[in-house]
Amino acid sequence: MVKPEKLIENGIRLDGRKPDEIRPIKIKVGVLNRADGSCYFEFGGNKVIAAVYGPREVHPRHQQKSTSAVVRYRYNMASFSVEERKRPGPDRRSIEVSKVSREALEPVIFQEYFPRSAIDIFVEVLQADAGTRTAGINAASIALADAGIPMKSLVSACAVGKVDDTLVLDLNKDEDNYGQADMPIAMTPDGKITLLQMDGHLTRDEFREGLEMAKKGCLEIAQLQRTALMEKYSSLMEGEVNE
């Protein structure tokens, strides 16, 4: 892959988006039979699937907490999800992503309702196209709701970055590779930030502007997440689906 000469031309990005536009999103709720809750989430070229099991018994037992549930999150990339085959299994990056993603979701889960139990979240990245951790969090948040885990709210995630000295929402692969900064954010619909990472170069003012931009993106995604859940469960209520 060679660096494109310009990533933004006349205010339009290479994939035709405006700077503050997110990529198309497709959501399917409840796609797995065995899991208690699940969600398939497409975010541009990202295809991720999330499953939630629990509350269930904690194995190994020593991990259990006497006053609340433990939340575990496993982010994993399929070996075929990227251009060059990825060696299967957890690497340092995916361990870090799992940690921050878990911490992004924990604040909204009523963990104290389920002492001595585990809530397991598994996220598989089937195809990666920049922004897999945000796609994973978006999917996991829906899967948690689908599993009937009591939550204070949904969590939505979106990245903001800088390419050609312009702030852009939701980086695509080229923008991620050749851009100047990348900042993934997760937040609740009432504006509490539960994930914040940044690398690259941003001035103080760009950071502030970027944060606001990412928040707008998250709110947009929150609406789509809500709609997807409503679609599944409102039709269930009307008795159209008999499972």
Place this chain on the structure above:
Amino acid sequence: MSNEIMSELRKDYIYNLMIKGEREDGRKFDEYREITIDTNVIEKAEGSARVKLGDTHVVVGVKIQTGTPFPDTPDKGVIITNLELIPLASPVFESGPPREDAIELARVVDRGIRESESIDLSKLCITPGEKVWMVFIDVHVLDDGGNIMDAASLGAIAALMTAKLPAQKFGVGEDTPVPMRDVPVAVTAVEIGGAIMLDPSLDEQSISGTKLTVISNQDGGLSGMQKSGVSPLTTEQINYIVDISIEKAKELREKFLEI
């Protein structure tokens, strides 16, 4: 790493002090503990630094060797950062492969150095596609007194600034300093009951729900950030931490990392 065990009384004590605007060691909310940095403490390493940040004690060693570049960056050197929370440093650290806390710390230290472009990687190239310098930054935590992140980050940059490329040893010319262009400094803040404190002690770190590390450069720009922990932050809190961290980083840089 299992969590530090702390009595409810002690938690209440720290919390109540916070309400009065005080900290257990008498510091202001934006004040760091005493810092000492000694460089070149390990003669066998190409660069090294010992950092004491209050009770936290880390040693950073930089080893530099020649090696083959990654295929996608044939004309650039390689930096590899590693950090282990060894059982010598705390009763709650266990032996075995690094767990998520250690990996996160190492990756954030690495990101600060990499993303600020503080090392000119193209100057670490010896023969494009064949031979480049590989810089290994190994952080050894000896005593955990809280805020390992800032101590490790200060140590890494201090060690790099004193490190030499061992060209003579590898028969590729004269020894030269590692080509440095910037001095990134990490500043970590915790949130406790709505208050923001810099450079958390072990106790403050244990009762806080969340940490935010902000890495800034000489020009006051940001090159890395990491929120860690389970409680959320508001935009106002984040903006406040960013502002105060940039100021603090400038102060630390002038005091300890003058080239």
